[in-house]
Amino acid sequence: MKQKQHIEVVFQKHSDQAKRDYRTHLTATIECIRFLLRQGLAFRGDDESHNSNNQGNILELLDFLAQHNTEIDRVLKNARGNLKLVAPKIQKDIVRAAASETTKVIIDDLGDDLFAVLVDEAREISVKEQMAVCLRYVNKEGIVMERFLGLVHVSSTNALSLKVALESLLTKHNLSLARIRGQGYDGATNMQGEFNGLKSLILKENACAFYVRCFAHQLQLALVVVAKKQVKIALLFNLLASLCNIVGASCKRKDMLRESQMQKTIVALQNRDVSSGRGLNQETTLKRAGDTRWGSHYGTILSLISIFSSVVEVLEVIKEDGNNPEQRA
Template sequence: MEKYFKRKQTLKSEVTPLISSNKKKFLEFNVESLVADPGQGPKISNYDPNERDEVRRAYLQKGPCQPREHDFPQTYFGTSIRRFNADWFDEFEGFSNWKKKERLQTHVGNHDSAHNQARRKCKALMKQKQHIEVVFQKHSDQAKKDYRTHLTATIECIRFLLRQGLAFRGDDELHNSNNQGNFLELLDFLAQHNTEIDRVFKNTRGNLKLVAPKIQKDIVRAAASETTKVIIDDLGDDLFAVLVDEARDISVKEKMAVCLQYVNKEGIVMEQFLGLVHVSSTNALSLKVALESLLAKHSLSLARIRGQGYDGASNMQGEFNGLKSLILKENACAFYVHCFAHQLQLALVVAAKKQVEIV
């Protein structure tokens, strides 16, 4: 085994110099060092492959190599002596050994000849803006710009609906619907009053679904995350109170809503919505676990609570096993206050029952 490894190392040491020696060194491109006649300079293949188009372009920018003052040599063709005429530069490219001028036209050939193909490639090389890669890049940049315009319009409509607390979806969101719902109708209104947005919407590909319900929810979640972050930053390390209520939604799922009350740096009492949590049960222990989990998610703890505000239900303010009592066992400073909104509701219900017309 040792002998095998020694042989392997020997082979490696023998092969490595060969690899290094085979690695071709390319010339460094310097436009100032190029001579007008490509035949007098180094081969283009001697330059780095990534720079060869630039070298070709530099030669073309220098213009054609036409040594008009050169003394062209005479060549015998049978009994005749011929040589290149510098005046032909004005009409054709140079040559050295063709007998007749008409051969130049034969060389140029028809529109698909090698000469004309080379000429078209030269023109394409000089016009970088028309190069296929440039065209693709332009298309890509325009697609990115259109996507950003579409996304910005979508986000702005979502922000508006969130600020106003309005529903997004409509009962009938088909294209021929008279009312597609707040979100789609608002997007359509925005497009009608902004030509750029209208153009982008009309040119939208079929697989760009920035108006899909899933995308709406993703953006709403992102907005909620950013909003909550601002609230937590505003709270800082200060103490706070919690307002908690639970209710059953239309899908018969129990949800617990949590709000924070605190005094901000300007001395103003703030009441901010923190989150809505699904709970499997509405007993006090389940509510406490859900509350702790939500607070921990935002780096908050029960120890910083200085106030609790709930309704009068037994699972909330029960003397022994209510949510109030469970929190007080861990934090005696979490003073409880029966929620004034719920007290007002109870007072209104009692008062209404005394009025026959209202009942």
């Protein structure tokens, strides 16, 4: 007789409210996950129990959000134990959805245009060999874009296995080897080998997929090899490497170096031996040279020249107070 009290009406009202609460809960969880993904932060903590002082980023962020939003706080407190949306499986499911949407935007931006592939493989912490694939293309505004497409687990790192893995990833996104116009790999044999490398296997199917290796990288390696054939130059940079290791081996020595250089800079400014101004006299330290980093050897020499007297002071201290005879020597 009273329709507002009818059991069907009560169920309908309860269902609508439950849907609204679930949407609020899900939206809050997705926003927290999006934030962590953008920042590249870990989701889980070592101890996610209720008594933990740090439950991990995802739970702490949800709690922070609830403290500043009464509606979210109410929904999270009233959520059933099996509907908290914080289980690792649920988190990964939402992350996969985010990755799928992001990849879809990249593929739509590429459209039907040609592209180049940038590929590298490396072993991750769980001792699995992974192949990373990036796309390089020109978008509709004429801007060169480089976008990460995905990771593919490869059981073997031979060229044929890498090619099969690359093809499967491209096919998954409706791309093909025929649209490739450039290949970019490192110098590993299985990648850029002249006869059986990944480069050669793709070129056999698509002669327009030109291989390009970083010329600056090649030139830097060649210069380092040629220069170090001169004994005096090789000795100089070996000495510089040892110097960087000894002076920068501990935080204590780095602090000593900074303090010494700061005092010298203050005195020089007072005596007007150096100019003051924005961007001048900034804190510096010994730069390490790397065989694959362009200009790094030159940078190492410049950094040593600029703080030479401070480095000598630190070495004098190490000579007196070093932990072992090798360091003091």
